[in-house]
Amino acid sequence: MPYEWLHLTTLVVGLTDEVTEKQLTALIAEARKRLADVRPATVTLGRVLYHPEAIALEARPAGALAPMLDAVRTATRAATGREGILGTDPWIPHVTVAYSSAEQPAEPVIAALGRHLPDCEVTVDHISLVVQDGPENLWDWRPMATVPFSAFP
Numbered sequence: 001m002p003y004e005w006l007h008l009t010t011l012v013v014g015l016t017d018e019v020t021e022k023q024l025t026a027l028i029a030e031a032r033k034r035l036a037d038v039r040p041a042t043v044t045l046g047r048v049l050y051h052p053e054a055i056a057l058e059a060r061p062a063g064a065l066a067p068m069l070d071a072v073r074t075a076t077r078a079a080t081g082r083e084g085i086l087g088t089d090p091w092i093p094h095v096t097v098a099y100s101s102a103e104q105p106a107e108p109v110i111a112a113l114g115r116h117l118p119d120c121e122v123t124v125d126h127i128s129l130v131v132q133d134g135p136e137n138l139w140d141w142r143p144m145a146t147v148p149f150s151a152f153p
Contacts, residue, residue, distance in 0.1 A: 008059055008095050008124065011072050011084040016133055023080045028129055028145045030075035036150040038067045040125035046117050049094055050106060056094040057117065065093050065124060068149070072127065125149050 013019055013027065041064040045057040059065065069091065076084040126148040130141045 006095055006097070007128070008065075008093055009087050010065075010069055010093075010127060011076060011086065013076050013080060013084050014082055016131055019080060019082075024129075024131075024144060026079035027075060028147070030079045031072065031127065031129060031145070031147045034071035034075045035068070035127065035147050038071050038149040039151045040123050040149050041065050041068065042121055042123045043093070044119050044121050045095060046119040048113055048115055048117060049092070050110060052106075053100055054096050055098040055109065055113070056096040057120075059093040059095060059122075059124075062091065062093050068124065068127065069093075 019027075043059040043061070043064050045059055047058040047060065049056040049058050073084055076082055126146055128146050129144045131144055133140045133142070
């Protein structure tokens, strides 16, 4: 997967035909306001998570990203009246590193990668609000805004 496609999905606001341009504009403004009090968070990637269609690295501790998730949820509710959708319930922040579009046995992949790669610390210091048209596997994303976390230690 190209480096620029690596991401940690926080919250899905809704389908593109469910969110108006006015709501998107309000969401960007709300996100800027809410993330002004959020500090950058350092998380560790390393634990490998397997899904039938993907391989991901868990971002831990999840609690380090909770203020960011709370801010994004609050901004989403304020701007759109929607709750948003988590990718997993409960939320397991992760960075997907590979996708599979074919059915195949998981055992060879698990045997090759194992359950844990060398730890890698990353700092999350902004979110990107994107519009995704079409199915996820086509990666047709349009960035709408990048919102930095403003609070620093």
